[in-house]
Amino acid sequence: MTTPDLTDVHPAWLPPEAFRAIGSRRTLVRGDGLLAETVREEVARASALYGGGPADPAGPADLVLALTTATPLPPAAQALLDGPGADELAGLGDEGYVLARHDGVTVVLADAAAGLLHGLFHVVRLGERAFGAARPAQAHRPAMRRRMLDHWDNIDVHPVMGQVERGYSGGSIFWRDGALTGDLARVRAYGRLLAATGVNAISVNNVNVHATEAHLLTDRLGDVAAIADELRPYGIRVHLSVNFASPIALGGLSTADPLDADVRAWWAATTERVYATIPDFGGYVVKADSEGQPGPFAYERTHADGANMLADALAPHGGVVHWRAFVYNHRQDWRDRSTDRARAAFDHFAPLDGQFRDNAILQVKHGPLDFQTREPVSPVIAAMPSTRLAVELQVTQEYTGQQRHVCYLAPMWSEVLGFRPWGPDGRDVAALATGGTADGSVADSGTADGALAGSGAADGGAGGPGGGLVAVSNVGDDRFWTGHPLAQANLYAFGRLAWAPRLDPGAVLDEWIGLTFAASRDRAALGRTLHEMMDGSWHTYERYTAPLGVGFMVRPGHHYGPDVDGYEYTPWGTYHFADRDGVGVDRTRATGTGYTGQYPEPWSEVYESPESCPDELLLFFHHVPYGHVLQSGSTVVQHIYDTHFAGAEQAAETRLRWQKAEGLVDPALWARVKERLDEQVRSAEEWRDQVNAYFLRKSGVPDAHGRRIH
């Protein structure tokens, strides 16, 4: 294994300075295997920078990272095994580890090498605190067994979507000029960054599988294998998006019917070849019967039939299929108010509960529509107790500012993961995705760990049979990985929440700031500034864009910037129905589309009534007059004016804060953020003016505070 050259890539949250505490100490790594080598390499690199080094196996050490199977164990590790903390060592699994400090030695013990690597990054997060006071042994295990990023990368540049669909960070890091990238070092560096967050799987191509990309499954499988080789040392498995019609397009068959014997044999043989090339291949991702992609409907088969066919092909090799539940009619008639896109996933999939194989994972977007700034949690997540569900988030900021706006999304994800479909006593979304027991065990493990609450706090204890957490990645070949340097925080936070969904998003943010800007000459001041800029940025963005959960109002196609009626008369099923009297979508059982009925109690009732429905989702569930009084006490139209003035003002304040941070960070990064903030301020004002003008023109209600509306 060659040591990756990190000089050419932005270090993101793993700058050399973040390894100072480790690098300046004597460290002993014990254990075999590829990932143990990775741990040795990380330690060696840090030591080379900061003067520490591998400890003499027989001598004293400051830090011990060891597999429980290593013999002989270093004394500090053996003491842990023999001591009162040994209970924590039970059931660590493939990725878990125990962290302890006693007698001046910090110890990480794991049953498998991946656990050592995760433990190492835990020590990195703690920094000097890892070497301070004694700490009792504490086990850390990932809440989600699979923590995955989907890349919507095309090999060929798509004429409309570009190379990365919904990508705002340049070209693909995997593909260039129609071939595998020549910059595999960058792929490896990416894997290293992901490993430090806890991510352990990626899918390397767009779920819209075009002609060229379809061949990754067969004659271009070598490209996938090359990527897998780069990521393997970081414990990251590679998955592939496949086209449901592959048996026709690639196999020369006349059908892709999932119950056809030849089709099944083709998938079995093809999958066999995949595993012969990539033994630890993760599995397939499929978008079927969605937005023009082929699927089982063409053969009058169910989506369970389709998913199970692929699951059966993968099962002998331990692979899984991620089958996306994003199925709806994108040729809807806007005149037809009874059809409700929000209902579609539930209507399609809930009846299939129990029909999916164990290695078929239904991948459900967190909301019923499509990654809007504010949506309720998808009712599908509570509707399929006998199906492995993965919750899909969108790290790439398609509808949340496209990495030109600061929008730290972890608070939204945290709300989603903490949503309890059956009320306060029931399981939450995190538990459902975890597949943990019904007692909400996800929330129980771990305790806070000082200022950096993320460090060791609230890790999951389950790693159950659930589908895990998946997100659409936001990286590209941009020098800062994510276009907007601050959008790195979303990628980081996703991995952390997938490992430990109970983490406080603000604490994760501080953790990211602390690592990323470890070398700043004034970490405290910079940390305060960035926290103020980012922690509430999702709410700021929400204020100046579509109001009260109604969604969309973006420019069709690229989805950037305001266009209040942009989707109003389209076939996409995304409407607000504003007229001169009121606005919003009636999704009630009583008078609307009946969507509220897809929720169990209490939410079904809570959402049904405009009085109990949370303000922030009011227009998602109800069509109300402009004068309707919110729980906040404001009218709907005044709320629209107020939030839009406030949101644009907050964007301007964010820019002011950053101006004061000049000199505290790398000038190139500072300038990039500054340039993006200029655009955010401009865009926020545009949103404010268009939305306010639209509703003033429509309602005729003047602003109560007499501000200028155009």
Next chain:
Amino acid sequence: MTTPDLTDVHPAWLPPEAFRAIGSRRTLVRGDGLLAETVREEVARASALYGGGPADPAGPADLVLALTTATPLPPAAQALLDGPGADELAGLGDEGYVLARHDGVTVVLADAAAGLLHGLFHVVRLGERAFGAARPAQAHRPAMRRRMLDHWDNIDVHPVMGQVERGYSGGSIFWRDGALTGDLARVRAYGRLLAATGVNAISVNNVNVHATEAHLLTDRLGDVAAIADELRPYGIRVHLSVNFASPIALGGLSTADPLDADVRAWWAATTERVYATIPDFGGYVVKADSEGQPGPFAYERTHADGANMLADALAPHGGVVHWRAFVYNHRQDWRDRSTDRARAAFDHFAPLDGQFRDNAILQVKHGPLDFQTREPVSPVIAAMPSTRLAVELQVTQEYTGQQRHVCYLAPMWSEVLGFRPWGPDGRDVAALATGGTADGSVADSGTADGALAGSGAADGGAGGPGGGLVAVSNVGDDRFWTGHPLAQANLYAFGRLAWAPRLDPGAVLDEWIGLTFAASRDRAALGRTLHEMMDGSWHTYERYTAPLGVGFMVRPGHHYGPDVDGYEYTPWGTYHFADRDGVGVDRTRATGTGYTGQYPEPWSEVYESPESCPDELLLFFHHVPYGHVLQSGSTVVQHIYDTHFAGAEQAAETRLRWQKAEGLVDPALWARVKERLDEQVRSAEEWRDQVNAYFLRKSGVPDAHGRRIH
């Protein structure tokens, strides 16, 4: 000269059957020169099909086409010269001819070979009627000296605009795969079709001159020469769109300042080389300082400076520069109601009147905005008496259904050409473009000629120093040339109106139908059907799209289909300002942008008052309440409802008519039209529903007739 192979291209309005009358007779062609050869070739081809043939020079002939300089003249021609009709022969010019029939011989006499060709096509239009009763000698001359089509063709396929910008008929007929087309036969066939309409100039590339196309001026000039070679036999001269910044991009200079000596020298030398290669080259077309194209503003020079520089380079060779007046701020702030894009061309150019060279032609779009379905005539046309003005029309149906909708545009053009800026006693637009005398002589010449009024009626008598008529072409490599086969009629009518602006558009339509479907088994029935489908189709299209002259309301970018607010909050300067109380743009002097003041009396006053402003332009000039009563007696909002219901209904009726025409035309053509009509009906209903729903939601006024509005 090789005879063009016409078997692979659609014959459009020159099917073999259209030549039956000539082809079955004895014809004598006398005269020398390339175009006389073309006339001989046409006669020979027709004769080969229908059994006639060249007459024995010494024997009797049915048709004589002769140059006045030919010696000896055939007796019938000599008789014309010696007879009472000889007066008509004065001042025929380069393209005029005299047509007569006496003593059983039809005679065409011309001073130049191009006149013979035009005369030949006149005889084609007349068909058997050319060989009936005697007809006195009558002179025919083009009203416009230059009758030109601009091709917005790119060599490279543009990522957004495709190969032909605003092209709805497939790829370019000139360029393919980045090079000159291999199908020059099609170019030649196109030239032949154009010659039959009267067009005598084309520009071969997009006015937005991208990097590749810029090189046509220099190292790729050979491609232009090859096209010129194909078109020369039909009397069509080739022009080139050039990039104002060419001295920098191609010449390696550091500036494109039109007053810089090196720049002027570069243009002079470059133009010299162009003429060395293409001696009859027509000149340059320039879009400068417009929608991102470079121009003289960068050097603080005027557009007269820019145009004159090119004019000076062209003058020694007899070339002209077409300088487009389409200059406006496309980065306008929608919040700013005082800026009015409609004012822009006048504000930019009127002060420059008198400053342009004689061979600089200012090319002015017929309306102040951009080829909308209904606009007033541009006030620039009346504002520059000391400038050669060309009026620019748009044959390609960018805003009029994109060749998916039937929309016969000649009635619109006819209204434009007949508009009299100074009232009923003043000159009209045709006269201004013609550059004719102030007495409106354009309208005086010629008399009607039976049912096909176009045949010989109302030709111009001027051919004055005006700028002529220019239009954006609608052809592509589509098998029917124009996507929608019926859109051929627009191309045909453009050429005919450029030659003779007073022609009745309905008669031109019948002429086109008669030629195009000469072989139909029931020409009378088909003719009635097509006339009913097409003659009022512009008004039908207007009814179901943007109402009362307000314009736009199309999907941004591609401009197809409805999006009422699509341009409302954009920088493009194209707004309707609809709110819950009313709609329209106040362009009055009293309370609006002052645009009405750009017109002379009486129109300045007529447009200023909502009472006298023509209904069809009301919302272009005025912002009025929904309840405002039109001259028609209807309210604005009820008018919107009524016209949209009616327009969609008429589209459906058009389809019904075509269904009955099955079997009367080529099945492939029938099917293509049918498919387009299906789309038109669908789209018209979409327009109806969106526009009506939008205004019902906004105004709250129900339809007086209780029809369903969504």
